[in-house]
Amino acid sequence: MTGRINIQKLGFPARGETFIHIAFEGTDHGLSLPFDEKTNQRISAKLKQREFSGKEGELVSVDVDTPYKTAVVVGAGKEKEFNLIKWRNLLADTFRYCRAHKLTSVTVSYFDILGKNYFAVGQNLAVALYLANYDFDFYKSEEAKKKSKRIINLAFSGGPLLTSQVKVVQEGIEYGKLLAEGIYLTRDLVNQPASHVHPDTLEEQAITIAKESKGKIKVEVLDENECRKLGMGAYLGVAQGSEQPPKFIVLHYAGVGKKICLIGKSITFDSGGLSLKPPEHMETMKMDMAGGATVLGIFKILSRYDVPAEVYGILPACENMPSGHAMKPGDIVTALNGKSIEVLNTDAEGRLTLADTLSYAEKYLKPEMMIDLATLTGACIVALGKNITGMFGNDQKTLDSLEKAANTEGEDLWPLPLYKYYAKSLKSPVADLKNIGGGKYSGGAITAALFLSDFVDKTKWIHLDIAGPAFNENEPYGVVNHGGTGWGVLMILSFLSRLK
Numbered sequence: 001m002t003g004r005i006n007i008q009k010l011g012f013p014a015r016g017e018t019f020i021h022i023a024f025e026g027t028d029h030g031l032s033l034p035f036d037e038k039t040n041q042r043i044s045a046k047l048k049q050r051e052f053s054g055k056e057g058e059l060v061s062v063d064v065d066t067p068y069k070t071a072v073v074v075g076a077g078k079e080k081e082f083n084l085i086k087w088r089n090l091l092a093d094t095f096r097y098c099r100a101h102k103l104t105s106v107t108v109s110y111f112d113i114l115g116k117n118y119f120a121v122g123q124n125l126a127v128a129l130y131l132a133n134y135d136f137d138f139y140k141s142e143e144a145k146k147k148s149k150r151i152i153n154l155a156f157s158g159g160p161l162l163t164s165q166v167k168v169v170q171e172g173i174e175y176g177k178l179l180a181e182g183i184y185l186t187r188d189l190v191n192q193p194a195s196h197v198h199p200d201t202l203e204e205q206a207i208t209i210a211k212e213s214k215g216k217i218k219v220e221v222l223d224e225n226e227c228r229k230l231g232m233g234a235y236l237g238v239a240q241g242s243e244q245p246p247k248f249i250v251l252h253y254a255g256v257g258k259k260i261c262l263i264g265k266s267i268t269f270d271s272g273g274l275s276l277k278p279p280e281h282m283e284t285m286k287m288d289m290a291g292g293a294t295v296l297g298i299f300k301i302l303s304r305y306d307v308p309a310e311v312y313g314i315l316p317a318c319e320n321m322p323s324g325h326a327m328k329p330g331d332i333v334t335a336l337n338g339k340s341i342e343v344l345n346t347d348a349e350g351r352l353t354l355a356d357t358l359s360y361a362e363k364y365l366k367p368e369m370m371i372d373l374a375t376l377t378g379a380c381i382v383a384l385g386k387n388i389t390g391m392f393g394n395d396q397k398t399l400d401s402l403e404k405a406a407n408t409e410g411e412d413l414w415p416l417p418l419y420k421y422y423a424k425s426l427k428s429p430v431a432d433l434k435n436i437g438g439g440k441y442s443g444g445a446i447t448a449a450l451f452l453s454d455f456v457d458k459t460k461w462i463h464l465d466i467a468g469p470a471f472n473e474n475e476p477y478g479v480v481n482h483g484g485t486g487w488g489v490l491m492i493l494s495f496l497s498r499l500k
Contacts, residue, residue, distance in 0.1 A: 122172025
């Protein structure tokens with residue numbers, strides 16, 4: 001990974017050539033910076049000239065020569081609304097600015113408002129650096145790669161911190177780096193074109209993670225014949241239109257504690273099948289395996305980090321393609337739990353693969369809790385926008401715990417209801433269920449979650465519809481880059497770490 005973080009115990013001068021200063025509304029905006037006098041008040045003059053007010057996102061860069069070459073003053077908004085997540089995202093935006101202006105050696109300073117959770121300070125500092133440094137440049141020319149500058153040195157000025165506190169910050173930095181490595185893997189897999197990522201690619205990645213774990217993680221992969229013997233008619237119905245063979249991938253982290261199953265939708269390309277998507281909706285469908293990529297990112301971290309839980313990860317990997325072998329609208333498939341499904345729309349395929357996966361997990365793994373992550377419905381984006389995940393579940397205490405973890409890590413989600421009345425629209429005259437509800441205004445995200453709930457019997461279960469935040473088609477913001485985001489890795493690791 002690119003980017004190196006050093007700890008410096010004392011204040012000024014620090015090693016980075018560019019100093020980043022956080023300023024709040026209603027304060028002196030950093031005009032009393034210790035080195036402002038050494039620059040003949042050049043910083044003060046520039047801030048006044050630019051009418052800098054400290055509003056969130058304002059940024060002024062000043063060439064100062066000494067003791068740093070550059071000072072970047074960043075507005076953080078109102079001090080009472082400030083927290084570590086806002087600091088992390090402001091840093092990431094500022095690091096991105098530094099990269100664009102070829103400022104590759106940077107100093108960040110501790111200040112009291114960051115609080116006394118020194119581990120979290122270090123974690124968020126590292127996450128900001130590494131995620132802002134992320135580029136998906138696998139297919140760019142060497143000339144283009146050289147033009148893209150990354151921050152190669154970040155000095156953290158500890159200021160008033162004691163040696164013991166600096167040590168805790170350093171531990172947080174190492175953990176933040178590990179988190180970023182998992183997110184890098186998730187982003188890389190999501191950003192890779194479908195020509196380069198198939199079900200067997202995800203299988204290979206799972207095997208690599210297991211090998212690197214030195215025995216902590218094991219992998220089992222069920223092929224098409226094994227899945228057929230188990231009765232996975234819904235999953236195999238989706239897979240049958242593709243030349244790429246399906247791979248039902250099961251990872252196992254043998255920790256001590258509650259048994260948790262993480263399930264990631266893993267459609268390596270979704271054309272819509274014979275219910276073909278319009279071209280503009282198909283352009284980004286390489287990302288329809290983002291749930292599975294998130295699970296792999298989490299297991300990469302678990303290969304080197306222990307949590308108080310036994311964790312399974314399942315990726316029902318396949319492609320959804322149109323062909324002479326493809327499933328047709330009106331076909332009926334039978335899932336592992338014996339329920340028959342009338343497939344009225346082959347583009348509602350993710351819920352079919354998840355139906356068999358939920359049934360498999362509950363029947364054969366018997367976890368205490370299941371969490372699925374799926375780029376499942378455009379309806380969830382309509383309801384919540386591109387940045388927020390929809391959360392459904394059958395146990396309020398578990399939902400509350402996951403929401404707390406999400407808030408702690410700055411990954412936005414919103415609880416949505418399993419509104420039972422809408423389940424009537426899933427009744428079929430010829431099978432137990434239809435795979436879609438009725439019409440444009442049927443609450444598509446809710447009916448999809450209700451469909452999945454038919455394949456959960458007694459287990460605590462949460463469904464996360466990550467269709468919006470899994471992939472960012474717009475400009476970067478905070479720690480979120482363009483393309484695959486790795487949404488969910490931070491939250492799930494925080495959730496697992498807090499289990500009792």
